Amino acid sequence: xxxxxxxxxxxxxxxxxxxxxxxxxxxxxxxxxxxxxxxxxxxxxxxxxxxxxxxxxxxxxxxxxxxxxxxxxx
Amino acid sequence: xxxxxxxxxxxxxxxxxxxxxxxxxxxxxxxxxxxxxxxxxxxxxxxxxxxxxxxxxxxxxxxxxxxxxxxxxxxxxxxxxxxxxxxxxxxxxxxxxxxxxxxxxxxxxxxxxxxxxxxxxxxxxxxxxxxxxxxxxxxxxxxxxxxxxxxxxxxxxxxxxxxxxxxxxxxxxxxxxxxxxxxxxxxxxxxxxxxxxxxx
Numbered sequence: 714x715x716x717x718x719x720x721x722x723x724x725x726x727x728x729x730x731x732x733x734x735x736x737x738x739x740x741x742x743x744x745x746x747x748x749x750x751x752x753x754x755x756x757x758x759x760x761x762x763x764x765x766x767x768x769x770x771x772x773x774x775x776x777x778x779x780x781x782x783x784x785x786x787x
Numbered sequence: 788x789x790x791x792x793x794x795x796x797x798x799x800x801x802x803x804x805x806x807x808x809x810x811x812x813x814x815x816x817x818x819x820x821x822x823x824x825x826x827x828x829x830x831x832x833x834x835x836x837x838x839x840x841x842x843x844x845x846x847x848x849x850x851x852x853x854x855x856x857x858x859x860x861x862x863x864x865x866x867x868x869x870x871x872x873x874x875x876x877x878x879x880x881x882x883x884x885x886x887x888x889x890x891x892x893x894x895x896x897x898x899x900x901x902x903x904x905x906x907x908x909x910x911x912x913x914x915x916x917x918x919x920x921x922x923x924x925x926x927x928x929x930x931x932x933x934x935x936x937x938x939x940x941x942x943x944x945x946x947x948x949x950x951x952x953x954x955x956x957x958x959x960x961x962x963x964x965x966x967x968x969x970x971x972x973x974x975x976x977x978x979x980x981x982x983x984x985x986x987x
Contacts, residue, residue, distance in 0.1 A: 756972060
């Protein structure tokens with residue numbers, strides 16, 4: 714998976730499989746060990762429920778213009 | 788162009804002059820990068836400025852990108868470095884902590900003040916709102932090194948190895964910082980956790 718993080722619109726962690734289903738991201742036992750602590754699982758539910766904010770529209774046109782200019786004259 | 792193309796392929800296409808490839812990258816990553824920055828610096832206006840600067844640097848540095856590098860590692864290294872520079876610039880300002888004023892410029896109280904009692908937490912919606920506000924403040928109260936690791940791991944689901952690449956420290960150091968971050972958050976949220984559980 715080459716476009717993992719942002720491509721899921723900040724929802725990557727929300728899509729994490731439940732504990733016990735390989736949700737440690739391939740980092741070995743340490744992260745899984747953390748997940749086995751019930752109170753940490755409860756804590757995680759708090760931040761995973763935090764709402765992502767939309768970025769502002771301002772600046773978008775400027776970025777695209779800069780990208781076009783760069784592509785034309787690299 | 789398919790919008791499910793790999794980030795790295797899109798970046799190479801942009802290097803070759805395909806502006807549409809950059810547009811896909813922008814639409815894919817602008818929001819998560821914005822939320823990473825926002826949670827890092829804790830200020831919306833600053834986050835907006837840094838978001839803009841991050842993608843400007845992607846554009847300006849596009850030809851330096853190498854296919855071997857994971858695009859998100861490169862992108863979040865840029866974003867993270869901007870956040871670090873920003874926080875260092877304002878380092879004279881008092882760090883947020885549980886027993887320090889939440890905003891040095893006013894008398895808004897401390898994090899402990901916004902953690903409500905059982906009596907105040909009268910319904911689930913209210914509890915959730917307060918819990919999220921408390922969580923945001925708790926994230927801000929983390930040390931910078933712990934905060935960046937926590938945000939990348941928990942909100943971006945980055946493997947520890949990739950976080951290590953972004954931050955530029957050994958993987959074991961990243962794991963250690965994550966442990967400290969979780970322990971600090973556990974302590975800061977501990978009292979509120981019981982309130983949330985008790986809410987209807």
